[in-house]
Amino acid sequence: MSRKTGFTTSILHADRESAVEHGALHKPLHLSVAYGYRDARELAAVFQGRAQGYVYGRQGNPTTAALEEKVNRMEDGIATVCFGTGMAAIGAILLALLREDDHVVSSAFLFGNTNSMFNTLAVHGDRVSFVDATSVDAVAAALTPRTRMVFVETIANPRTQIADLARIGELCAARGIVYVVDNTMTSPYLFRPKTVKAALVVNALTKYIGGHGNALGGSVTDTGAFDWTRYPNVYDDYKGPKPELWGITQIRKKGLRDWGGTLAAEQAHHLAVGAETLALRLERQCANALALARFLEARSKVRAVYYPGLASHPQHRLAGELFAGYGALLSFELDPAIDCFDFLNRLRCVVLSSNLGDNRTLAIPVAHTIFHEMGAERRASMGIADSLIRISVGIEDCDDLIADFAQALG
Numbered sequence: 589m590s591r592k593t594g595f596t597t598s599i600l601h602a603d604r605e606s607a608v609e610h611g612a613l614h615k616p617l618h619l620s621v622a623y624g625y626r627d628a629r630e631l632a633a634v635f636q637g638r639a640q641g642y643v644y645g646r647q648g649n650p651t652t653a654a655l656e657e658k659v660n661r662m663e664d665g666i667a668t669v670c671f672g673t674g675m676a677a678i679g680a681i682l683l684a685l686l687r688e689d690d691h692v693v694s695s696a697f698l699f700g701n702t703n704s705m706f707n708t709l710a711v712h713g714d715r716v717s718f719v720d721a722t723s724v725d726a727v728a729a730a731l732t733p734r735t736r737m738v739f740v741e742t743i744a745n746p747r748t749q750i751a752d753l754a755r756i757g758e759l760c761a762a763r764g765i766v767y768v769v770d771n772t773m774t775s776p777y778l779f780r781p782k783t784v785k786a787a788l789v790v791n792a793l794t795k796y797i798g799g800h801g802n803a804l805g806g807s808v809t810d811t812g813a814f815d816w817t818r819y820p821n822v823y824d825d826y827k828g829p830k831p832e833l834w835g836i837t838q839i840r841k842k843g844l845r846d847w848g849g850t851l852a853a854e855q856a857h858h859l860a861v862g863a864e865t866l867a868l869r870l871e872r873q874c875a876n877a878l879a880l881a882r883f884l885e886a887r888s889k890v891r892a893v894y895y896p897g898l899a900s901h902p903q904h905r906l907a908g909e910l911f912a913g914y915g916a917l918l919s920f921e922l923d924p925a926i927d928c929f930d931f932l933n934r935l936r937c938v939v940l941s942s943n944l945g946d947n948r949t950l951a952i953p954v955a956h957t958i959f960h961e962m963g964a965e966r967r968a969s970m971g972i973a974d975s976l977i978r979i980s981v982g983i984e985d986c987d988d989l990i991a992d993f994a995q996a997l998g
């Protein structure tokens with residue numbers, strides 16, 4: 589973000605700071621796969637990274653580059669690479685930065701597909717330790733001389749545990765370990781992982797940054813906090829004159845160019861338009877979520893509510909210190925006498941759907957859907973009860989939301 593302007597102003601006017609074609613207020617869609625050159629020497633210079641330019645659509649296009657600049661400002665990073673999905677962004681980091689026999693420490697409270705991805709990594713010869721990342725001691729105890737990376741989420745989905753973000757950042761900085769923070773649940777509007785010494789920040793742009801549930805996308809931002817000269821896995825080819833760019837260059841080459849999880853121009857456009865209202869939407873979503881959490885907590889038919897904005901949440905104070913809001917995701921357990929499917933079927937305005945971060949409020953029975961594949965044992969270790977319902981709170985009028993839950997509870 590530019591030093592002069594605030595969060596939203598900076599996103600709104602980012603495109604116009606470089607010359608936009610015909611003065612268009614939105615960065616135009618660049619749909620060309622290839623880029624032609626009149627001068628063969630210039631073509632060679634672009635290929636060799638000596639000149640700025642585009643060569644082939646898999647490696648980026650000007651529309652996506654404009655979004656990369658916006659995300660980079662939001663995260664106050666030194667460079668950002670966008671991907672076709674959030675999972676492509678996470679996969680790119682792992683593929684680009686890890687080698688056989690490396691060790692990763694990950695939060696046990698993880699997005700389900702990230703958990704699955706780490707299991708795949710283990711099959712391919714890396715070791716992954718899952719720990720309770722709400723405690724820095726658990727992370728410290730899991731470190732080995734081969735630990736290259738620590739991976740955490742800010743607010744975990746669905747139980748809303750909050751990682752001990754600042755202390756883990758200190759630990760990783762002291763040990764020269766790449767600290768990756770998945771900022772999807774908070775988004776850069778509520779939290780900047782750079783402030784806790786994260787090396788790399790992941791955002792699933794699909795969620796709050798896009799916000800409208802109409803485009804998939806992901807990003808990796810290098811905050812500039814990590815000293816890549818200390819990292820043993822950088823290939824000589826990517827050791828350019830600026831060591832701060834070694835890591836993100838390797839992610840762009842190995843993780844985007846070679847693996848091909850490219851964000852298309854049209855999707856980038858949708859995400860960029862969505863990003864303009866991130867602050868407005870999240871203010872409303874956080875306020876709705878707090879009101880709904882308080883409403884549910886006071887109901888006798890609700891056994892437990894998990895939301896960082898409630899005083900009953902174990903990391904309520906920490907969340908207040910770290911984040912500019914408590915987020916828009918909550919989960920709760922019904923009284924076991926109530927069938928969770930019947931309850932969900934009674935909801936009228938709330939949509940039964942697996943996405944999150946949408947403008948619409950979405951509900952899902954977690955154990956039976958998104959966390960089904962991981963099995964009962966792992967679910968139990970993550971504190972996921974069979975009756976747990978996750979709510980991604982949208983921007984509806986608050987009274988309508990509360991009324992819907994009130995009638996569904998009966």
Ligand SMILES: *Cc1c(COP(=O)(O)O)cnc(C)c1O
Pocket residue numbers: 672673674675676699702741745770772773792793794795804805806
């Ligand atoms: C959704 C999500 C992802 C993956 O993003 P996709 O765009 O769906 O691939 C990663 N991390 C978190 C925390 C998410 O919620």
